Amino acid sequence: MTIELHGIILHGYHGVLEEERRDGQRFLVDVELDLEGEQAALSDLIEDAVDYRGVVEQVRQVSDGRAYHLLEAFAAAIADALLAGWPVSAVRVRVCKPDVVLDPPVEYAAVSVERRRRPG
Numbered sequence: 001m002t003i004e005l006h007g008i009i010l011h012g013y014h015g016v017l018e019e020e021r022r023d024g025q026r027f028l029v030d031v032e033l034d035l036e037g038e039q040a041a042l043s044d045l046i047e048d049a050v051d052y053r054g055v056v057e058q059v060r061q062v063s064d065g066r067a068y069h070l071l072e073a074f075a076a077a078i079a080d081a082l083l084a085g086w087p088v089s090a091v092r093v094r095v096c097k098p099d100v101v102l103d104p105p106v107e108y109a110a111v112s113v114e115r116r117r118r119p120g
Contacts, residue, residue: 001041003033003050008059014068015097021067025099028108029059029078034090036117050086058085071095071111079115090116 008029014022033050040049062081068074075095082091097109 001035001038001050003031003035003055005031005055007051008056010060010063010065012067012074014063014071014074015045016069017095025097027063027074028043028098029063029076030066030092030096031055031059031082032092033082033088036087036089043108046099050088055082058082071097071109072113075111076115079113083115083117090114 008031009078010027010029011024013024014027015021015025023104033055035050039050040046042048058081059078063079064075068077075093078095079091079093082088092112092114094110096108097110100106100109102109
């Protein structure tokens with residue numbers, strides 16, 4: 001079973017350019033969490049589930065915790081935090097920078113990363 005949260009909207013101060021780090025910009029984060037079991041589906045209790053509110057808050061905490069130069073580092077930090085913080089077997093994170101300024105223009109820049117829990 002996989003939980004998907006798409007388009008978590010954040011304002012962060014990540015980037016290489018001085019103005020990105022000074023003024024901040026919008027980031028969109030997609031998260032997929034592969035559950036280790038199906039206890040929540042069987043019990044229908046929030047106590048047995050991965051609470052979406054907590055996941056979104058953890059993503060925000062990673063973003064607010066420090067400024068990242070690269071999308072790669074930002075996405076990896078989110079994935080590592082989610083894998084460590086929740087009973088999941090794998091995490092996929094995509095960080096999208098929709099307001100990136102390039103010449104020629106692009107719709108967005110994005111980085112995806114996947115982390116899996118090591119057996120044992």
